[in-house]
Amino acid sequence: MLIFISLDALSTNDFKTVLESKRLKKYLNTASYVNEVSSVFVSNTYTAHSSIVTGVLPKRHGIIDNLVFDPGNPEPNWKWYEPDIKTPNLFRAAAKHKLKTAALLWPVSAKAPIKYNMPEILPRGKESQISKSLKSGSKLFQIEMFLKYKDILDGVKQPNLDNFVFTCMKDVIRNKKIDLLFAHFTEVDTAKHIYGPNSEEAKTALKRHIYRLEKIFTVLEDKNKLKDSTVFIFGDHSSLECTSKFCPNLVLRKLQLADFEDTNLKSYSAWFKVCGGTAFLKLYDKSKEEIIRKAISEIIEKGGPIKRFLSDKEMRTSGFSEDFTLGIEASDSCFFYELKEDSYRGQHGYTLKHDDYSTSIIAFGKGIKENAFIPKASILDICPTALEILDIPQWPTDGNILTDILN
Secondary structure (H helix, E strand, O other), X not given: OEEEEEEOOOXXXXXXXXXXXXXXXXXXXXXXXXXXXXXXXXXXXXXXXHHHHHOOOHHHHOOOOXXXXXXXXXXXXXXXXXXXXXXXXXXXXXXXXXXOEEEEOOOOOEOOOOOEEEOOOOOOOOOOHHHHHHHHOOHHHHHHHHHHHHHHOOOOOOOHHHHHHHHHHHHHHHHOOOOEEEEEEOHHHHHHHHHOOOOHHHHHHHHHHHXXXXXXXXXXXXXXXXXXXXXXXXXXXXXXXXXXXXXXXHHHHHOOOEEEEOOEEEEEOEEEEEXXXXXXXXXXXXXXXXXXXXXXXXXXXXXXXEEEEOOHHHHHHHOHHHOOXXXXXXXXXXXXXXXXXXXXXXEOOOOOOOOOOOEEEEEEEOOEOOOOEEEEXXXXXXXXXXXXXXXXOOOOOOOOOOHHHEO
């Protein structure tokens, strides 16, 4: 069994804490380690997780941000649905090769060909969470998990949500025969957004992750599955400390290209789609590009909340170059918001040119070398490595097989 455990927003420093944990020493003392692992740009959860299961850049798989472009909507839909991924991925490949798969709150997995699928998805409007989830994943499996463990949940509040995923994961290991397991934990990401990457709350959330990992490994051991399993633990992106925020659409309002009051958007002929630490301009009147660039340049020159324009290469790599005119990055310790003001102390979505903005990979078990070390890699390398382990033919990816950690 190949097990993917995604610990959302864990930095390289967080992973060093995991490796040094006395609770996990028994299991990780021979693990192989990939130190500085870069995310993809835009460095957000759904973009990154789509690259993890495809091995390709966002411009190829098509999930270029978490949210759909929906100006003025305070609760836009997320990119929940696997059929929106334009390239081959591990879900489809596993199904094609008759492998049994389970996924627990994995991003962009709704309606995926997964036998035991509890996708990450939220209701909108009058929909209920139960009906939305059942329509998008495995009905009987989700009903079984909900009936067993619904008392753990408190909506999407943490740590309850991760405790629910943790409990369901133990149940799957004990009671289901599967070849590939995906589990996504988000408590650290939530804590870093609300309290900051270096907060005591984030450190406490990390301790709970360490406890969950220990108990998951214990269950694998108790069921005699540990020696025949391959475990990958990784992050999707890191997070940066924030002390200020800025709405780039205020620039457009000043230029009379957008009309809004508070969160009420009345009209627009240009709009910045915000992705946390970056934002991208959708422009319907190309003749206005010059005055927008001039207004932004003035903010940059004054050392304001906008740090720089994104390069043409960054625009192409992100996938935004096709429909958006230009991109900008927030200044250090600043993040962007689109219309509804957020109160974050930590954020991601920045370009990859920042210190302490990497994540890591821990791998151990069947087919993994003991105590191998790779100094640098990318989350794009996870998929081709998984294909090698599962003996599934490779497809063209932007990543590389992590051969130095494989037997």
